[in-house]
Amino acid sequence: MSSEVQQSNIVTSDTGATSDENFIVERIFKAVMEQRLAPKTKLSEARLCETFGVGRMRVRRALLLLSSQGIIELQSNRGAYVACPDKSEANDVFAARMLVEPPLVRQLAQNADDIDLAILTDHIAHEDAARAKKERTEIIRLSGEFHTKLAQATGNKFIFRMMRELVTRTSLIVGLFGSSENASCPDDEHSNILKAIQSRNPELAEELLISHLNHIQSGLDMDARQAPQDDLAAILR
Amino acid sequence: MSSEVQQSNIVTSDTGATSDENFIVERIFKAVMEQRLAPKTKLSEARLCETFGVGRMRVRRALLLLSSQGIIELQSNRGAYVACPDKSEANDVFAARMLVEPPLVRQLAQNADDIDLAILTDHIAHEDAARAKKERTEIIRLSGEFHTKLAQATGNKFIFRMMRELVTRTSLIVGLFGSSENASCPDDEHSNILKAIQSRNPELAEELLISHLNHIQSGLDMDARQAPQDDLAAILR
């Protein structure tokens, strides 16, 4: 495990591309992740240009990158829309997480160093604080980020990228199929998973994670999809 | 498990983007995968334009996509170069595969249907044929593709994408750090893994896969890196 992880420079997200479009990508990515941009929302080039004060080329490149990550969908001659996962895709996302995440926490329970654990502990504190203040978007963001940080704690950028994609998709899915209450993860499950990792109990950590994922998935209603639209680019600040 | 998998339309690689640049991406991707394009090779826009008979914009978009997949590296004002993984990245790739692939084959041993197994069996036959004829690039291609097809057999596009990225990186790494002999996977290990899956023996399949990955990794010399260069764009046909 690495100590540089929390610096978030070593294990970071986007490869290639200049910093300008990475900024746009990150902003939109984050907005989707926090469910501030609903699926099917149209992202027009002109709007994004003025929002970010940047040329059309940069916006187009950013959109291309986002589409390659599955965050948005590019329709030919029709523009970019926030991705809208369907039932089957939702199942795939959870299946993929069920495959990857249990071995991940198992490994963390065996190998995580103190620095990683400190970061995660710190994160849980933030989550609790946000929950206490009932800050909806903050709760959503931190809930997803916990899982991302688990991956980050491995110090492995491939694992991180995989998990980041899966967690983002999960956020879209929960926004689409979840009831307003369980928009985030159940209260203390994250904390319990971390405790299992800290007490170096791989089996327990894995078991808790599996039931955690099951809780999230079972809180979804795969048939009734949520209100599709809403649009403001002021969402992007 | 799905029956449409081998049609390779359901679980496919690239999201978004028009077909033209996907063609370019696929061509370069494949060339890297088959070790016909060595790391550090420069991919100049002009060259690619004439090679594919396409405008500069298409090429630039393709390069951006390839860089987002980590296949190439975009250097500001200096152009695109085939990615050149270092020692630490190589270790990360194998660590990620060790995390993902064992549960994957375990799951296949439990759930793979006859169609999936038939595809894999067929693949092994092709591999053997290529080996018999000593067709180097074909052997390399099929060796990697076996692992990709394992992922494809799950019918899960996220798992597929993850594995595809990892396998491609592995190909780069083996080309860089491997001796000329073990450029591909050891002879009958793929076959044995498949047999374990067919006989519905998850533990054995997992065990064989782990030792298979270990064989590949231990055949590498992480310190002596290979001849860096060679360039022709006729490589792309």
Next chain:
DNA sequence: TTGACAAGGATTGTTAACAATCTTGAACTG
């Protein structure tokens, strides 16, 4: 000979105009 320096050419990055496609809405027909 070696090194620094500068000019020219080559390559990449950016912009703006143009072309193609889609969307909107009003007029028209049945």
Next chain:
DNA sequence: CAGTTCAAGATTGTTAACAATCCTTGTCAA
């Protein structure tokens, strides 16, 4: 009134010229 057609506007796709940067090469001086 419902449905269709068509034209104007809006949006996206493409191209070509221009700007900026990098690389090469030849010259010069130590």
